[in-house]
Amino acid sequence: MQRYASVINLKKEGAAEYQELHANAWPDVLAKISQCNIRNYSIYRYEDLLFSYFEYVGSDYEGDMARMAQDEVTQEWWSVCKPLMTPVLEAGKKEWWHEIQEIFHLD
Amino acid sequence: MQRYASVINLKKEGAAEYQELHANAWPDVLAKISQCNIRNYSIYRYEDLLFSYFEYVGSDYEGDMARMAQDEVTQEWWSVCKPLMTPVLEAGKKEWWHEIQEIFHLD
Numbered sequence: 040m041q042r043y044a045s046v047i048n049l050k051k052e053g054a055a056e057y058q059e060l061h062a063n064a065w066p067d068v069l070a071k072i073s074q075c076n077i078r079n080y081s082i083y084r085y086e087d088l089l090f091s092y093f094e095y096v097g098s099d100y101e102g103d104m105a106r107m108a109q110d111e112v113t114q115e116w117w118s119v120c121k122p123l124m125t126p127v128l129e130a131g132k133k134e135w136w137h138e139i140q141e142i143f144h145l146d
Numbered sequence: 147m148q149r150y151a152s153v154i155n156l157k158k159e160g161a162a163e164y165q166e167l168h169a170n171a172w173p174d175v176l177a178k179i180s181q182c183n184i185r186n187y188s189i190y191r192y193e194d195l196l197f198s199y200f201e202y203v204g205s206d207y208e209g210d211m212a213r214m215a216q217d218e219v220t221q222e223w224w225s226v227c228k229p230l231m232t233p234v235l236e237a238g239k240k241e242w243w244h245e246i247q248e249i250f251h252l253d
Binding site: 079129 | 149151153164165168169171176179180184185186187188189190191192193195196197199234236244246247248249250251252253
């Protein structure tokens with residue numbers, strides 16, 4: 040199992056809509072996340088910053104992420120969510136969520 | 147099981163020492179954390195912000211946290227770590243790490 044944590048900025052004017060969407064996330068989007076081997080997935084908000092944490096239990100992360108990106112319902116979901124967010128300054132050119140460094144872990 | 151996530155600021159001049167300490171955390175401190183029913187505990191760094199995530203598996207969170215705070219080795223560990231950090235502006239008077247809101251979860 041591999042843990043992943045990432046950050047992204049939430050636009051002030053998009054915060055309420057983002058929270059509402061994620062309190063009622065589309066079942067097909069959730070099913071696709073599970074099919075792509077993501078478990079124990081949480082998103083937290085600190086002011087204008089979102090933190091995500093999840094555990095990847097598959098053996099082909101890039102492949103699973105590509106599979107998720109090809110899913111039509113997921114694309115539709117992203118088209119609704121993406122305008123509410125903006126990558127942090129430190130994000131790489133190909134990043135949307137910006138992966139952050141784990142500096143401590145205790146099972 | 148209850149998930150907890152929190153943030154705190156890492157002082158620029160304390161970042162290297164904080165990371166070094168947490169890469170080699172004291173075994174007695176880790177044992178106490180486990181005894182106090184904390185599991186799957188990770189700390190991530192994003193620039194000057196630390197993000198902690200853990201799962202509490204006991205039935206008396208306040209009591210367990212008080213028990214941890216009474217532990218001598220833990221107190222010594224905190225006396226080394228605390229000068230390297232500073233609570234975020236939004237932290238309440240009794241908070242050190244500031245708890246943040248979960249806005250999404252998928253098992």
